[in-house]
Amino acid sequence: MAMRGMRVKPAAMSGNGAVLDVRREGREWVVEFMSEPHGGTESLWFHLECAGAGNRRIRFAWVNAHVCLGTGSAEAMANVRPVVRLGNGDWERIEEVEVVERRLGGHYVTFRTPRRCHRAAVAFCYPYGPEELQGTLKEVGGRWEVEAIGLTGEGRQLVRLHASPDRRRRGRPGAYVAARQHAGETPGSWVLDGIVRAVAAEQPAGPLRGIEWWVVPFVDLDGVVNGDYGKDSFPIDLNRAWAAMPMRPEVAAIQRDMQYFAEGRARRFVLDLHGPGGGETRIYQMHCRKDRPRAQREAARRFNEMFCAEIPEQPTERLGVVPTYGTRWDLRHNLSSWAWDELGKTLGVTIETAYQPMNDGQWQGRDDYREIGGRIARAAAAFLTRRSRRAG
Numbered sequence: 001m002a003m004r005g006m007r008v009k010p011a012a013m014s015g016n017g018a019v020l021d022v023r024r025e026g027r028e029w030v031v032e033f034m035s036e037p038h039g040g041t042e043s044l045w046f047h048l049e050c051a052g053a054g055n056r057r058i059r060f061a062w063v064n065a066h067v068c069l070g071t072g073s074a075e076a077m078a079n080v081r082p083v084v085r086l087g088n089g090d091w092e093r094i095e096e097v098e099v100v101e102r103r104l105g106g107h108y109v110t111f112r113t114p115r116r117c118h119r120a121a122v123a124f125c126y127p128y129g130p131e132e133l134q135g136t137l138k139e140v141g142g143r144w145e146v147e148a149i150g151l152t153g154e155g156r157q158l159v160r161l162h163a164s165p166d167r168r169r170r171g172r173p174g175a176y177v178a179a180r181q182h183a184g185e186t187p188g189s190w191v192l193d194g195i196v197r198a199v200a201a202e203q204p205a206g207p208l209r210g211i212e213w214w215v216v217p218f219v220d221l222d223g224v225v226n227g228d229y230g231k232d233s234f235p236i237d238l239n240r241a242w243a244a245m246p247m248r249p250e251v252a253a254i255q256r257d258m259q260y261f262a263e264g265r266a267r268r269f270v271l272d273l274h275g276p277g278g279g280e281t282r283i284y285q286m287h288c289r290k291d292r293p294r295a296q297r298e299a300a301r302r303f304n305e306m307f308c309a310e311i312p313e314q315p316t317e318r319l320g321v322v323p324t325y326g327t328r329w330d331l332r333h334n335l336s337s338w339a340w341d342e343l344g345k346t347l348g349v350t351i352e353t354a355y356q357p358m359n360d361g362q363w364q365g366r367d368d369y370r371e372i373g374g375r376i377a378r379a380a381a382a383f384l385t386r387r388s389r390r391a392g
């Protein structure tokens with residue numbers, strides 16, 4: 001919605017947010033907005049741009065936080081720390097928010113730009129799209145090859161990165177990493193950015209160089225570009241579309257690619273990077289549900305030991321969760337179930353990294369996510385090589 005003086009609209013890349021009202025209150029602007037479902041059942045992600053603020057502070061009122069995923073309660077809302085960018089500056093965390101009671105029940109969240117500004121962008125967490133990935137690949141040099149493995153539903157090239165170990169040998173241990181099955185879960189991308197950098201920076205004899213890496217940075221690339229949150233999107237959540245007859249073209253392309261990845265490779269690992277409910281403040285491995293085969297659950301526990309060893313800042317009981325929440329689609333059709341059932345019992349692990357500051361606020365920036373990514377890469381390498389030792 002436009003008002004004389006300040007214009008507010010979804011960002012050109014990954015934009016999301018319905019603007020309900022823009023008004024002046026005293027010296028500042030007030031923007032009331034809601035996160036948009038964008039063709040899905042859930043909302044959370046937002047990314048708005050304001051222009052013409054006339055050197056004033058802007059207060060944002062996120063008025064549908066109470067119906068967004070994982071921010072329904074006042075407690076969860078109090079953890080929310082969106083990010084803001086003033087003018088041509090860099091993204092920064094909002095340091096405090098206010099949780100406000102709604103007149104007829106529930107709460108919402110408000111927060112201010114830290115300083116006066118002419119232009120501002122605000123997002124639920126640090127945005128990460130194809131431009132950020134390009135920047136990283138350029139920075140780390142030619143270690144990663146980029147290949148299109150198919151097209152998205154809207155016709156964009158679905159890209160997979162590949163990094164070979166130094167010595168070519170068939171059947172090397174390999175990790176296949178995916179991020180953004182849920183388009184708005186940008187912490188998964190910052191963690192992946194850390195993996196990409198760690199692999200590129202690894203010494204020739206280092207453990208990350210002994211492994212072959214296959215990486216799909218944006219599974220739901222259309223959703224990333226369009227600013228979808230993407231959790232429980234229509235016609236089917238990407239991470240519930242992993243049937244033997246896949247229900248999304250992106251999944252079909254990645255399944256085929258994973259079959260090539262698995263061919264002749266005895267030691268395989270699949271990693272799926274996500275962001276959890278909006279108000280959560282930790283990183284954890286999502287374990288298999290109780291009805292999954294025992295061998296899969298045990299393999300997941302083995303990985304969890306290595307994961308826990310890499311994240312000593314958090315108690316181990318906070319580093320794993322057995323999911324019990326409801327689902328709108330068949331859980332046999334998520335990536336980790338498919339990898340086990342259809343890809344020769346390949347362990348697929350889901351890691352959820354919070355949008356919000358973690359480790360008592362010590363981790364909240366992009367470099368912290370990247371650091372975590374490097375550690376997860378080491379856990380994956382340990383998992384793959386320890387199995388190889390055990391196998392003889």
Ligand SMILES: [Zn+2]
Nearest residue numbers: 182185274275
């Ligand atoms: Zn997710």
